[in-house]
Amino acid sequence: MVMFFVALGVVIVVGDLASTFLYHVPQHIWGKLHLRTHHDRSRSYWDHAVLSRDPAIMLDGFLGALPYIVLAGALCTLGPWSAAGALTGLLLGQMHVWWRHTCEIGWKSPAWLVRFAKVTQIVLPEDHNEHHKDPDVEFGDLFRFYDAPARALLNSVRAFRRRRRTALKRLERIRALRMMRGTQRA
Numbered sequence: 001m002v003m004f005f006v007a008l009g010v011v012i013v014v015g016d017l018a019s020t021f022l023y024h025v026p027q028h029i030w031g032k033l034h035l036r037t038h039h040d041r042s043r044s045y046w047d048h049a050v051l052s053r054d055p056a057i058m059l060d061g062f063l064g065a066l067p068y069i070v071l072a073g074a075l076c077t078l079g080p081w082s083a084a085g086a087l088t089g090l091l092l093g094q095m096h097v098w099w100r101h102t103c104e105i106g107w108k109s110p111a112w113l114v115r116f117a118k119v120t121q122i123v124l125p126e127d128h129n130e131h132h133k134d135p136d137v138e139f140g141d142l143f144r145f146y147d148a149p150a151r152a153l154l155n156s157v158r159a160f161r162r163r164r165r166t167a168l169k170r171l172e173r174i175r176a177l178r179m180m181r182g183t184q185r186a
């Protein structure tokens with residue numbers, strides 16, 4: 001019985017951690033698929049997160065869900081309670097995907113839910129709506145405590161790339177200068 005809740009907790013908490021840092025954030029840094037599909041501003045996100053059957057959009061959804069599925073698969077081998085908990089976690093995760101995209105069709109969280117979400121750190125549709133308005137904020141599928149470390153990682157990778165770019169440019173200038181001097185001498 002305890003295993004039901006352990007497995008459920010692992011699927012949603014560790015699953016979100018893995019999906020955020022192994023798929024979502026890397027996609028925002030190096031990828032194109034997620035930005036082209038999930039952050040496609042030419043269509044409603046209710047449409048591309050919930051209704052669409054476009055293969056690219058479904059692939060993005062599947063890759064985002066993969067960490068949860070792998071975890072649930074492993075937990076399923078630990079006995080019937082664990083399996084039931086893992087599958088319930090997957091189901092809740094999927095329901096949360098639908099729910100967190102309902103802002104666009106008019107969802108408004110009541111005050112008690114906002115208070116509850118503040119304590120439990122659960123992502124409200126209003127929070128996820130911010131991620132669609134500005135792709136640099138509100139990371140974490142289910143829990144908001146992954147947002148701060150995700151942003152920190154994103155910023156440090158970007159800063160590193162900027163530094164590398166300036167260093168490379170400087171190197172190029174030095175090389176060009178040396179070549180010029182070389183040709184002058186010759």
Ligand SMILES: [Zn+2]
Pocket residue numbers: 038045049101128132
């Ligand atoms: Zn979304």
Ligand SMILES: [Zn+2]
Pocket residue numbers: 024028034038039131135
């Ligand atoms: Zn995103």
